[in-house]
């Protein structure tokens with residue numbers, strides 16, 4: 001008497017299709033999650049840089065103001081990455097003879113070789129971009145910096161980072177959440193680069209400065225899509 005209704009290969013087929021089915025379902029769920037929560041995708045983005053530049057050393061320990069290097073941030077939409085000449089103020093090295101005032105901090109460090117080559121050849125160091133909103137979004141640094149929004153609200157404690165990491169989603173919802181309720185993020189515009197600043201009563205402080213500056217962020221589509 002025949003005891004098996006199905007031949008043996010059907011069992012194997014069943015296992016394979018269950019495993020395959022789960023894999024496909026997992027893949028689709030991941031895609032869907034990404035589509036619904038596009039904001040999470042770039043958080044933690046931390047590309048490898050040609051020189052291991054440390055904000056913890058330069059902005060934290062040495063207390064260089066952000067604007068010493070990102071010197072367009074309060075004048076234009078774009079926060080310029082410094083030219084190598086700025087690094088050369090301190091890391092000129094022995095091989096660079098023009099420009100009498102070049103410093104020689106760590107002048108023979110192998111980590112700074114790309115900096116010295118760039119100073120000699122005038123070819124820029126090719127830094128990888130960390131933060132990037134899509135081209136159909138209009139963003140402007142000066143419109144925030146001059147209105148009392150600190151770098152820390154959008155970039156976190158850069159002054160403690162060995163390697164710059166994206167800490168905020170930069171999604172539309174993220175922009176709008178603050179545009180609808182800006183007060184907790186408003187401070188004296190003189191203090192926008194003091195990333196460790198903490199007022200005694202944050203709520204009252206934010207309200208006071210938002211009022212003093214007449215802060216009223218736009219939420220119409222054309223503010224950010226023009």
Ligand code: HEC
Nearest residue numbers: 053058059064065066069127129130131151155158159164
């Ligand atoms: C000595 C020069 C220097 C100082 C001072 C400095 N930076 Fe930078 N910054 C750089 C360089 C070089 C890069 C590009 C390499 C990298 O990403 O680490 C950079 C990258 C960044 C980025 C990422 C840019 C991107 O591609 O998205 C942010 C954000 C940033 N800096 C914020 C700050 C803030 C905030 C401060 C002040 C607390 C500061 N920086 C101080 C030189 C500097």
Ligand code: HEC
Nearest residue numbers: 051052053057082086087089090091105106109111112115
């Ligand atoms: C105001 C002076 C100053 C400027 C400007 C400056 N640095 Fe530095 N940098 C220092 C000092 C000081 C140290 C060393 C800290 C220490 O003793 O470890 C350092 C350390 C470094 C190191 C680690 C070197 C090693 O061998 O440990 C790198 C890499 C570096 N800087 C890159 C840069 C780059 C890239 C720029 C330009 C974007 C820059 N620095 C601008 C002062 C400066």
Ligand code: HEC
Nearest residue numbers: 066070073078079080131132133139144149150151154170
């Ligand atoms: C309101 C949020 C916000 C504030 C405040 C802010 N940034 Fe940014 N930053 C961004 C966004 C968003 C980008 C990506 C812009 C793009 O892709 O066009 C960015 C990009 C950058 C870059 C890369 C170059 C560029 O412009 O794309 C640097 C450098 C930078 N920020 C430095 C700073 C510094 C320094 C401060 C404080 C003085 C600061 N940011 C304050 C949101 C902010």
Ligand code: HEC
Nearest residue numbers: 138139143147153175178182185214215216217218223224
């Ligand atoms: C932490 C709070 C905060 C975040 C996050 C933020 N903004 Fe703003 N934004 C402001 C404030 C405050 C103003 C200034 C409002 C005023 O001048 O009254 C402003 C102004 C602007 C302006 C200038 C508007 C004008 O009328 O000229 C643009 C453009 C803008 N934001 C775009 C963006 C975009 C795009 C994002 C997200 C990538 C973003 N903002 C994220 C707080 C924020």
Ligand code: HEC
Nearest residue numbers: 038039133134137170171172175176179219220221223224
């Ligand atoms: C304060 C700035 C801001 C305002 C105001 C704004 N957007 Fe956006 N929008 C963004 C940003 C930033 C992105 C990119 C999101 C990303 O990369 O995940 C975006 C993306 C989009 C996208 C692409 C799909 C998506 O969700 O990524 C559409 C469509 C869009 N916005 C439509 C609108 C419409 C319609 C309005 C008015 C009701 C509006 N936006 C108002 C900042 C804004």
